[in-house]
Amino acid sequence: MMRNDDNPITLDLFADEPPTTSGQIERIGQQAFVLRGFALPWLERLLPALETVLQAAPFRQMVTPGGFTMSVALSSCGALGWTTDRSGYRYTAHDPQTGRPWPDMPALFRELAQAAARAAHFEHFEPDACLINRYVPGARMSLHQDKNERSLSAPIVSMSLGLPAMFQFGGFERSDKTLRVPLFHGDIVVWGGVDRLRYHGVLPLKDGRHPRFGAQRINMTFRTAG
Known part of the structure; x- marks a missing residue:
């Protein structure tokens, strides 16, 4: 079991999965793709590693500028x-809450992110940061650009676990029309190149229960930040 201070995450590694579109690759931009069910074969090894990371750096809700x-x-x-x-948005080498370095990224995380990047035609991806987000029903992520990374030449690799979510993929201005893309357990979105600075977000998570994660969604995004 992985838990934070407010809500346990109970993981059943052997729950049945119905990924009817697993293995499909959908293009949502010139250099942006959804890899349906790509993470599913990795989960039995990935989830214990995720538990270890979250024990060292528990979830917390942060305050915006x-x-x-x-x-x-x-x-x-x-x-x-x-x-x-x-004081702003930034990357740090240390967890500001504990003063300790962030937990090491498990080798399996890096391997999965690199495999997904290759499937989306991005070779030589070297992630040095994995952001782990926890959504409960009603939680959302407003439209934003990922532009705090030192180099924008590397893609973003974003994995969904747990409850489904509606991903918004827009243009280069916040006011641009957005494409709504449903994301399910095990899906990975990869975008980079000409699409790297597109605005994106997540609509409020709907109520529900996932057989592995209960009433929540975990999103892991891999970046080359430094």
């Missing part, structure tokens, strides 16, 4: 972790 508490709880692993507070 504008003073708003995020509805999504966050953690990180790797050489750099993403944080936000009233």
Whole structure:
């Protein structure tokens, strides 16, 4: 079992999965793809590693520079972790809550992210940061660009676990029309190149229960931040 201070995450590694579209690759942009069910074969090895990371760096809800508490709880692993507070958004080598370095990124995480990047035609992806987000029903992520990374030449690799979510993939202005893409347990979205700075977000998570994760969604995004 993985747990944080508020809500346990009970993981049944042998629950049945009905990934009817597993193995399909959907293009949502010129260099943006959804890899349906790509993570499913990795889960029995990946979830214990995720549990270990979250024991070292539990989820917490951070405050934006504008003073708003995020509805999504966050953690990180790797050489750099993403944080936000009233002073701004940034990557840090140490967890500001504990003062300790972020947990190492498990080798399996890196291998999965690199395999997904290759499937989306991005070779030589070297992630040094994994942001781990926890959504409960009602939690959302507003439209934003991932632009805190030092180099924008590497893609973003984003994996969904647990409850389904509606991903918004927009243009290069916040006001641009967005494509709504349903994401399910085990799906991975990869975007980079000409699509790297597109606005994206997640609509409020709907009520439900997933057989492995209960009433929540875990999102892991891999980046080359430093």
